[in-house]
Amino acid sequence: MTRTHTLADPRVEAALSQMFARAAHDADAAALAREKLPEGFAPTTPQEQSDAAAEIYMPISAAGGQLLYNLVRAVRPSTVVEFGTSFGISTLYLAAGVRDNGTGRVITTELSRTKIAAARRTFAETGLDDVITVLEGDARHTLRDLDTPADLVLLDGWKDLCLPVLHLLEPRLEPGTLVIADDVDLDSLRPYLSYVRDPANGYQSVTFPVEDGMEISCRL
Numbered sequence: 001m002t003r004t005h006t007l008a009d010p011r012v013e014a015a016l017s018q019m020f021a022r023a024a025h026d027a028d029a030a031a032l033a034r035e036k037l038p039e040g041f042a043p044t045t046p047q048e049q050s051d052a053a054a055e056i057y058m059p060i061s062a063a064g065g066q067l068l069y070n071l072v073r074a075v076r077p078s079t080v081v082e083f084g085t086s087f088g089i090s091t092l093y094l095a096a097g098v099r100d101n102g103t104g105r106v107i108t109t110e111l112s113r114t115k116i117a118a119a120r121r122t123f124a125e126t127g128l129d130d131v132i133t134v135l136e137g138d139a140r141h142t143l144r145d146l147d148t149p150a151d152l153v154l155l156d157g158w159k160d161l162c163l164p165v166l167h168l169l170e171p172r173l174e175p176g177t178l179v180i181a182d183d184v185d186l187d188s189l190r191p192y193l194s195y196v197r198d199p200a201n202g203y204q205s206v207t208f209p210v211e212d213g214m215e216i217s218c219r220l
Ligand SMILES: C[S@@+](CC[C@H](N)C(=O)[O-])C[C@H]1O[C@@H](n2cnc3c(N)ncnc32)[C@H](O)[C@@H]1O
Pocket: 046, 049, 050, 051, 053, 057, 058, 059, 060, 083, 084, 085, 086, 087, 088, 089, 090, 091, 109, 110, 111, 112, 115, 137, 138, 139, 140, 156, 157, 158, 161
């Protein structure tokens, strides 16, 4: 018997390949963003950073996405929470896993209105919009009143906010919940990594060597 999966759905394959092709031009888009923020990212607010970066995809890698899909299949989460939708590449991998589980949903949050509009179109075109809820705004507010446990978490927004967002979600993490963060090589993720790698804080954490590295932390 041939088995298939939603990542092989032509609509999903086409959306992912188009978005990865556009993301290949991120360096050009980043140069334009730097012109909008001549003093750099540091003195600006997360909203200003997101507005300046509205054309930049900054996606997880395809291999990272396949890892997320497999984790969703294995964990069978009722609720996946994602911080940092961007144009929706990682969200599609998560939602494909949810679709193939036949149960669950993805809640994702993003600051850039431009990106949210594009991501919503993509979610509808791929037929995955019924399992995705997009929360518009700052994750520190949109995820504050989450009314359910977060059964699998992807933290991929601005790296200096990953630790505050984790703290916000901690009351909703049951023992055994996996929290995944992308881009372990970035300096701005260091405070987060120090926290989840210190067993005193209640995680067993491992760096998974997929492309630029994902930190997978299990809530104890
Ligand atoms: C690295 S990109 C996410 C890439 C996405 N996960 C993917 O694989 O395509 C980070 C995104 O997080 C968003 N972001 C940053 N800080 C945020 C915040 N406080 N609340 C919501 N979204 C935020 C940015 O606007 C940006 O689009």
